[in-house]
Amino acid sequence: MTNKIKGTIAILTGGGDVPGLNPAIRAITIRAIREGYRVIGLRRGWAGIVEMIQDPKADNSNNYVELTQIIVNKTGRTGGTFLHSSRTRPSHLPKASVPEHLKEEYKEEYNDLTKVVLSNLNFLGVDYLIPIGGDDTLSYAVRLYQEGVKVVAIPKTMDNDVPGTDYCIGFSTCITRTINMTNTLRTSAGSHERFLVMEVFGRYAGFTAMLPTMAGSANRCVIPEYKFNMDTLAELLVADRNDNPSKYSVVLVSEGAMFEGGEMVFKDSEKDQFGHAKLGGIGELVSQRLKEASPKYNNGKVVNVINQKLGYLVRGGDPDAIDSIVPMAYGNLALDLILKGIHGRLVVLKNGRYDNVPIDVVTGKSKVVNIQKFYNTERLCPNYNSFEMNPLFIMTSE
Numbered sequence: 001m002t003n004k005i006k007g008t009i010a011i012l013t014g015g016g017d018v019p020g021l022n023p024a025i026r027a028i029t030i031r032a033i034r035e036g037y038r039v040i041g042l043r044r045g046w047a048g049i050v051e052m053i054q055d056p057k058a059d060n061s062n063n064y065v066e067l068t069q070i071i072v073n074k075t076g077r078t079g080g081t082f083l084h085s086s087r088t089r090p091s092h093l094p095k096a097s098v099p100e101h102l103k104e105e106y107k108e109e110y111n112d113l114t115k116v117v118l119s120n121l122n123f124l125g126v127d128y129l130i131p132i133g134g135d136d137t138l139s140y141a142v143r144l145y146q147e148g149v150k151v152v153a154i155p156k157t158m159d160n161d162v163p164g165t166d167y168c169i170g171f172s173t174c175i176t177r178t179i180n181m182t183n184t185l186r187t188s189a190g191s192h193e194r195f196l197v198m199e200v201f202g203r204y205a206g207f208t209a210m211l212p213t214m215a216g217s218a219n220r221c222v223i224p225e226y227k228f229n230m231d232t233l234a235e236l237l238v239a240d241r242n243d244n245p246s247k248y249s250v251v252l253v254s255e256g257a258m259f260e261g262g263e264m265v266f267k268d269s270e271k272d273q274f275g276h277a278k279l280g281g282i283g284e285l286v287s288q289r290l291k292e293a294s295p296k297y298n299n300g301k302v303v304n305v306i307n308q309k310l311g312y313l314v315r316g317g318d319p320d321a322i323d324s325i326v327p328m329a330y331g332n333l334a335l336d337l338i339l340k341g342i343h344g345r346l347v348v349l350k351n352g353r354y355d356n357v358p359i360d361v362v363t364g365k366s367k368v369v370n371i372q373k374f375y376n377t378e379r380l381c382p383n384y385n386s387f388e389m390n391p392l393f394i395m396t397s398e
Helices: 021-034 046-051 069-075 114-123 135-146 171-192 207-214 230-243 282-297 322-339
Strands: 007-013 037-042 064-066 128-133 152-155 195-200 220-222 249-254 266-271 277-279 305-309 345-350 353-358
Touching (some): 007 021, 007 046, 021 037, 021 322, 114 135, 152 322, 195 207, 207 249, 230 249, 322 353
Parallel strands (some): 007 128, 152 345
Antiparallel strands (some): 037 064
16 A cells, blocks of 8 residues: 555445445445545435535534545445435435525525535545446436546446446346245245235336346236236236146236336325436236236136335345445446546446446436347237347346
8 A cells, every 4th residue: 555645536325225335335445545545435425515514624424434444344245335325416406405504505496506516526635536326326427527527437226227337236136136025925925826916126127027027036027118908917917827836926017117098106296306206006006907807817706916015125235246246346447447547437347248438328328128129018028039148137228
């Protein structure tokens, strides 16, 4: 380790928590300190750097922390993010969320505090910024890069829908948990000869429903990319149930899935700063409709339903092997770029190899399931063909 500090690297985690964030923070910190950098963790996503007070006497402990090997080694094997997270969007901050010391200057219904963020980063002496997040968090990172901040980004989201990369931190653990929990509930579904409806994450992309179904944990899945017919789903699930000696069948329902004549189901009308209302309830609605439609395909007899929303059960807890290894690699990739003086990049996995791409890929396109290639719209399940030369998790947006 060199005695001279080469510069300061700031890390933040934004959006939803996933297993693998702490291993990424650990990897960045240990390598950076070894290379002679000071490392600070910005707390609560973009909120910490927005709310910081530029006064040496101010208590900013809730906004940032200097990271050490002791701190990150203690948390590096755990899930979640010890830096905490938020869905703060500094370029569209509601009046009620403007920090108290800035309320006189920012009085609009929605305020752009990017000038404040830039000033605070400068006050902290940040030379490089490493945001770890999904497309919302990283879209603001693109804005900062355009404003001159040296950004190297790391993709994270259980939905695996950040463009430009085959893999986002959190996805493997989500899939592993979904398979395990679906298999756990099979015993109850079989004991009572019911449909098992599992609602999983996936607002715009159906990867979290497709992969467990492809792995054999469900008979059918319905995803945001295709509006399904409820009668078709009921008919298929009755047939699956009748073919099963234990008399049950399973469907995974993405939270953003929609049936013909319906729209996304929201928990309430409140939206976050990125314009997203909280989804929730499509699994319950599908369960109700399946029960009502089942007699039509089951000789007039109703099939009852077990409905389970997996929710935070798939994003809490420790990371699996892939979400321990990939974050370590992503963190070191970010440092490789910084050591070469390269920025404005997103570290990625492409076709089984680690790489990096321009950061603005996250705002240039969307990443969803290619239904023509991977989804059988008649049978409401994945296509099982053409696996040769596909990446580890089969489906990408390119």
